[in-house]
Amino acid sequence: MPHSRRRLALAVPVVLSLTASLGFLPAAASAAPAAAPVARAAAADAPRLAYVVNTRTDHRTIASVKRAVVAAGGSVVAVYDRIGVLVAHSADPGFAARMRAVRGVRSAGATRTAPLTAAGATAEGAAEILTREQAAETARASAAAGASEPLEADQWDLRAIGADRAAAVDPGSRKVTVAVIDTGVDDTHPDLAPNFSASQSANCVGGRPDTSEGAWRPYTAADYHGTHVAGEIAAARNGVGVAGVAPGVRVSSIKVSDPDNGLFYPESVVCAFVFAADHGVEITNNSYYVDPWLYNCLDDPDQRAIVDAVNRAQLYAQRKGTLHLASAGNSNQDLAADALVDESSPDDSTPVPRTVDPHECLDVPTQLPGVVTVSATGVNDAKSYYSTYGAGVIDVAAPGGDRLYQIPDTPSKDGRILSTMPNNQYAFLQGTSMASPHAAGVAALLKSTHPSASPARLQALLKAQATDHACPASYDPDGDGTPNAVCEGGARANGFYGSGIVDALRAVK
Numbered sequence: 176m177p178h179s180r181r182r183l184a185l186a187v188p189v190v191l192s193l194t195a196s197l198g199f200l201p202a203a204a205s206a207a208p209a210a211a212p213v214a215r216a217a218a219a220d221a222p223r224l225a226y227v228v229n230t231r232t233d234h235r236t237i238a239s240v241k242r243a244v245v246a247a248g249g250s251v252v253a254v255y256d257r258i259g260v261l262v263a264h265s266a267d268p269g270f271a272a273r274m275r276a277v278r279g280v281r282s283a284g285a286t287r288t289a290p291l292t293a294a295g296a297t298a299e300g301a302a303e304i305l306t307r308e309q310a311a312e313t314a315r316a317s318a319a320a321g322a323s324e325p326l327e328a329d330q331w332d333l334r335a336i337g338a339d340r341a342a343a344v345d346p347g348s349r350k351v352t353v354a355v356i357d358t359g360v361d362d363t364h365p366d367l368a369p370n371f372s373a374s375q376s377a378n379c380v381g382g383r384p385d386t387s388e389g390a391w392r393p394y395t396a397a398d399y400h401g402t403h404v405a406g407e408i409a410a411a412r413n414g415v416g417v418a419g420v421a422p423g424v425r426v427s428s429i430k431v432s433d434p435d436n437g438l439f440y441p442e443s444v445v446c447a448f449v450f451a452a453d454h455g456v457e458i459t460n461n462s463y464y465v466d467p468w469l470y471n472c473l474d475d476p477d478q479r480a481i482v483d484a485v486n487r488a489q490l491y492a493q494r495k496g497t498l499h500l501a502s503a504g505n506s507n508q509d510l511a512a513d514a515l516v517d518e519s520s521p522d523d524s525t526p527v528p529r530t531v532d533p534h535e536c537l538d539v540p541t542q543l544p545g546v547v548t549v550s551a552t553g554v555n556d557a558k559s560y561y562s563t564y565g566a567g568v569i570d571v572a573a574p575g576g577d578r579l580y581q582i583p584d585t586p587s588k589d590g591r592i593l594s595t596m597p598n599n600q601y602a603f604l605q606g607t608s609m610a611s612p613h614a615a616g617v618a619a620l621l622k623s624t625h626p627s628a629s630p631a632r633l634q635a636l637l638k639a640q641a642t643d644h645a646c647p648a649s650y651d652p653d654g655d656g657t658p659n660a661v662c663e664g665g666a667r668a669n670g671f672y673g674s675g676i677v678d679a680l681r682a683v684k
Contacts, residue, residue, distance in 0.1 A: 222290035223266045225252070225382075225442055227484040228274045228283040232259040236279035243277045253382040253442070255449055258487040262382035262442040264291065271477060284480030286441040287467055288521040302399060302602040305329075305593065310601075313586040324418045326601060329593045331554050331583040332407075332574035332613060337680030338420045341620060342412060345683040346423030348623035353408050353426050353615050354456040356447045357401030357463065358437070359393035360428030361597040364402065366410040366417060367426065375427035375454045380434065382442035384450045391428035396597045398437070401428060403604055404462050406595030407612040408619065416601055417593055420616025420679055424623065427456065431463075438466035438523055441481045444540070445488040448499075452492035457622050458633075459492070460615040461501040461540050462608035467521035470536035478536075486543050493545050498622075498630040500615045501541040502575075502607035503550045503563040507660055510538065510565030511670060533565075542568065547618070547634055550671060551575025551610035553590055554583040556644060558660070558671045560652050562607055566663040566670035570634070571641050573613035573677045576605030580652040617677040624683060640682050641675030643667050 226249070230240050237256055244251050249265035259281070267273070274283035305313075305326070316328035322339070324330075333339045352372050359378075362371040378390035393402060409426040410419035419426075429450055431443035444465050451459050465471070465485055471478035489499055508515050510533045517536075518528045533542075541548050550572045551562040558564065559577040576591035583590055591603035614637065621636045622628060628636060646662035646669045653659065662671040 223264045224270075225286045225291060225440065226263045226265060226271055226274070226283060227286055227441055227445070227480050228261040228263055229281045229480060229483045229487065230259040230261065231279045231281070232257060237261070240274075240277055240279060243274065247273045253446070255445065255488070258449070258491050260445055260484045260487055262445070271480070275476065282476070282480040282483045284477030286481060287523050289523040302403070302596070302604050303589070303591075304596065305587070305601045305603070309587050316586045323412050323414065324416060325414070326417045326593060329585045329587045329589065330417060331585050332576070332592050333418060333420065335554060335556065335574050336420070336613065336617065336677055338616070339418070341679040341683045342418065342422055344680070345620065345623060346412065347409075347421035347620050348626070349423060349425055350626065351424045351457050351619050351622045352455070353421070353424060353458045353460055353619050354429050354447075354451045355401050355405045355408070355426060355460050355612075356429045356431055356444065356451070357404055357460075358398040358432040359391055359401050359430040360405045360426070361392055361402045361595075362428065364406075364595050364597070364599055365415050366413070366595050367402070367405055369411040369413055370409045370422070370425050372425040372427040375425075375451075375456055376429065377450050378430045379443045379446035379450060380431060382446050384446055391430050393597055394434055398432060399596050399602070400462070400608065401430070402597050403594045403602065404460060404608065404612045407592060407609060408460065408616045410595055417595065420613055421619040421623070424619040436523060439463045440467075441465050441485055445484050448485070448488035448492045452495040452497050456497055458615055458618050459497060459499045460612050461499060461546070462606075462611050463502070464504065464541065465539040467523040469517050469520045469522070469538065470515070470531045470533065471539050472531060472536035474535065482537055482539055485539050489540055489543055489546065493630045496630060498547065498618060498633045499540065499545070500547040500549055500611050500618060502611040503541060503548050503569060504538060505561045505606050506563055507561055508563045509660065509670065510542070510563060510568040511663070512565070545630065545634070547571065547614065547637065548673070549573055549607060549611040549614045550673065551577075551605075551607045552672070552676055553577030553581025555581045556676060557581060557647070557652070558650065558662075559605065560659065561605075562610070564660060564662070564670045569670060569673035571614055571637060571674055571677050572644065572672040573610040573617070575607050575610030575613070576603075578605055614677045617679050617682050620679055620682040637677065638674035640678050641673070642678050643675045644672040645669065646671060
């Protein structure tokens with residue numbers, strides 16, 4: 176089963192447009208990006224790699240390390256002084272080893288295994304665009320049910336967590352922003368435009384934020400993942416299309432997907448966390464893992480440096496008041512197991528199957544300290560067949576969809592999640608990528624109700640309001656007599672559902 180949480184191939188059926196129908200690695204103090212001049216570059220025809228170099232945070236050390244980068248034939252791309260993270264490029268295969276020998280450097284490593292010019296996007300899964308016929312039937316059902324949005328009858332996920340009723344009590348505060356760290360968001364979509372915050376949006380690809388107009392948007396319609404996620408969080412209740420879990424809060428876009436291959440490299444994610452923190456974002460949604468490694472093993476110097484850099488950035492954001500939520504993954508793996516098989520890494524060159532210890536080889540940012548890890552459920556409140564799980568790892572569960580075994584009684588009878596797409600469209604998708612934004616929406620409602628809550632307090636509130644869901648006696652969704660996964664834990668905390676399934680209505684009461 177594919178591990179991807181976001182790089183999904185676009186299906187091409189008849190489309191509906193609105194006009195046609197309706198803490199374990201030490202993190203240093205705070206960080207603000209200060210770009211250094213690009214130093215001596217490698218030869219134009221030499222293959223270059225990107226690197227993170229993690230240092231002490233005093234100015235003398237950082238200045239010394241910058242000089243060392245240049246002396247080693249590298250170029251400094253970005254410097255995040257207050258967390259001690261430098262992004263560099265070099266064509267020297269021994270560059271990371273040279274940097275690790277520099278005084279004041281804590282870790283250093285390549286952030287990819289293919290040259291910076293590499294291309295070739297992966298395609299895993301498919302989105303199904305809502306057809307005109309489906310939209311018309313759904314609109315009739317929505318009107319008959321008294322729903323405010325034309326496509327709401329197909330949004331079983333809102334009803335499953337009481338988000339439809341919560342909106343009538345409190346749709347969320349416009350003082351709360353959820354940043355979608357993803358493939359970009361089409362803020363021109365009429366369901367997203369009313370709640371979009373351009374001042375808190377950027378393109379962080381490569382490690383430096385670009386805040387120019389529209390830089391945060393998807394490259395093409397095929398980069399739809401972030402737009403879908405944004406709609407699940409905060410699509411407006413404006414009589415158009417769908418509704419989000421928190422239709423009154425603001426949503427922003429921090430684009431981190433590489434234009435050549437669609438991957439989410441560490442330097443881009445570091446930039447995103449720091450940018451979110453420095454621009455007053457209260458919550459980030461992270462429906463991805465940091466490429467090119469599904470699991471980053473701490474005994475590998477390159478992968479350890481990736482964990483160190485991203486962890487410094489996300490902890491900095493937490494200290495500035497930002498709560499992070501992340502998807503658990505779609506491989507139906509037990510993150511609390513003693514060993515897992517990773518067949519997809521590195522995903523920017525040739526994968527080499529390996530057995531890893533998930534306690535020492537981490538899914539980033541999902542398994543970083545303080546990050547809320549979200550598993551997926553379907554319309555029957557059961558774990559989705561694909562959802563990764565793990566006792567002590569999963570914090571909460573939320574609707575992510577299940578098209579095979581949990582079919583809703585809705586007009587489209589589609590067990591996946593309906594949300595916004597680029598170019599004024601809507602589509603069904605499923606995955607823990609969809610579960611995390613549902614939980615992020617509920618967290619935004621809680622932040623609206625408790626504006627002074629710290630990230631730790633907000634996470635505690637999120638767990639407290641969740642509905643307890645005990646382990647099943649046996650998890651055998653395909654009915655072949657063999658359990659597809661084993662749930663460990665009690666009714667109040669277990670590996671499938673964590674502290675329970677999020678509840679939007681309870682969040683606003």
